[in-house]
Amino acid sequence: MQDKALALIGAEVGEGASDPGCKWGARALRERGLAEFLARPERPAGWSSMVRARSAQSAAERLDAVAAFSSRLAQAVTRALRRGDLPVVIGGDHSCAVGTWSAVAQAHRPGGPIGLIWVDAHLDAHTPATSHTQAPHGMPVAALLGHGASALAGLYGWLGKIRPEHLVIVGARSYEAGEKALLERLGVRIMYMPEVQRRGFGACMEEAMQRVRRATSAWGLSFDLDALDPVDAPGTGTPVESGIGLQAALDALRDCARQPGCAALELVEYNPAHDVDGRTALASFALLDAATPSSTAPLQRLVA
Numbered sequence: 001m002q003d004k005a006l007a008l009i010g011a012e013v014g015e016g017a018s019d020p021g022c023k024w025g026a027r028a029l030r031e032r033g034l035a036e037f038l039a040r041p042e043r044p045a046g047w048s049s050m051v052r053a054r055s056a057q058s059a060a061e062r063l064d065a066v067a068a069f070s071s072r073l074a075q076a077v078t079r080a081l082r083r084g085d086l087p088v089v090i091g092g093d094h095s096c097a098v099g100t101w102s103a104v105a106q107a108h109r110p111g112g113p114i115g116l117i118w119v120d121a122h123l124d125a126h127t128p129a130t131s132h133t134q135a136p137h138g139m140p141v142a143a144l145l146g147h148g149a150s151a152l153a154g155l156y157g158w159l160g161k162i163r164p165e166h167l168v169i170v171g172a173r174s175y176e177a178g179e180k181a182l183l184e185r186l187g188v189r190i191m192y193m194p195e196v197q198r199r200g201f202g203a204c205m206e207e208a209m210q211r212v213r214r215a216t217s218a219w220g221l222s223f224d225l226d227a228l229d230p231v232d233a234p235g236t237g238t239p240v241e242s243g244i245g246l247q248a249a250l251d252a253l254r255d256c257a258r259q260p261g262c263a264a265l266e267l268v269e270y271n272p273a274h275d276v277d278g279r280t281a282l283a284s285f286a287l288l289d290a291a292t293p294s295s296t297a298p299l300q301r302l303v304a
């Protein structure tokens with residue numbers, strides 16, 4: 001099997017977050033050599049685009065900036081999909097998920113709906129009516145489900161890029177009542193952190209993979225680094241105690257991009273200003289490396 005080339009796409013957006021430092025997350029990982037680290041002779045990896053949001057101040061401006069950014073990011077993702085590459089979107093704050101998954105849903109629409117695994121400490125399912133912060137990175141899940149700000153939810157002129165039964169959220173441990181109520185009303189499967197601790201992240205991810213592949217044409221993974229324990233990934237703007245251990249995440253993500261139907265990956269919320277000894281950058285490298293193996297085994301690579 002020929003592996004798809006990895007099209008790294010930098011989502012330079014921090015306007016969606018209360019702390020905008022993650023705007024420079026993709027650039028920092030690029031400068032550290034992420035593409036070179038992931039590239040294999042038989043499976044190229046390279047930066048195909050860097051998309052930058054315009055800066056914004058007030059809540060209304062920030063929502064506008066994120067909406068304009070989303071459609072430009074969606075175009076970059078669409079180009080990668082058309083080339084037959086695997087888009088790997090590197091955030092940036094989590095509002096970039098609106099652009100990424102709207103593009104994937106639009107591209108796969110003729111074949112059927114897409115599934116999405118959302119690994120995150122948060123639910124990110126606010127609408128402007130329920131959000132206490134008005135931060136757009138707390139809203140992408142609602143937008144993808146077709147709720148809330150129409151500037152985000154209505155990309156490509158249709159609502160409901162992800163159906164509730166095709167979405168699984170894993171690792172949630174910090175959320176507000178309004179977003180939880182929306183997801184529960186819609187029947188979204190949420191694996192809160194106590195369940196992840198009880199069953200193990202690996203078992204949870206296996207169930208999540210099965211769910212997102214059921215009756216869908218493709219599926220993807222959106223991984224927020226704040227899902228990890230802050231000890232392993234301190235470099236995020238909204239860290240939450242008692243998260244997923246890095247080793248467990250690496251084990252569970254191994255080979256994930258080679259599972260049938262995997263359409264795109266996304267890794268978000270790396271905030272270099274908060275990193276400690278490059279620990280979160282290293283975690284990002286390791287997670288992406290685990291998730292995107294090439295078909296050639298390491299040993300074969302050595303003797304080749």
Ligand SMILES: NC(=[NH2+])NCCC[C@H](N)C(=O)O
Nearest residue numbers: 094122124133135137138238
């Ligand atoms: N993608 C994230 N880190 N989201 C954090 C959201 C935090 C909080 N629930 C809010 O809406 O402001």
Ligand SMILES: [Mn+2]
Nearest residue numbers: 094120124224
């Ligand atoms: Mn998030």
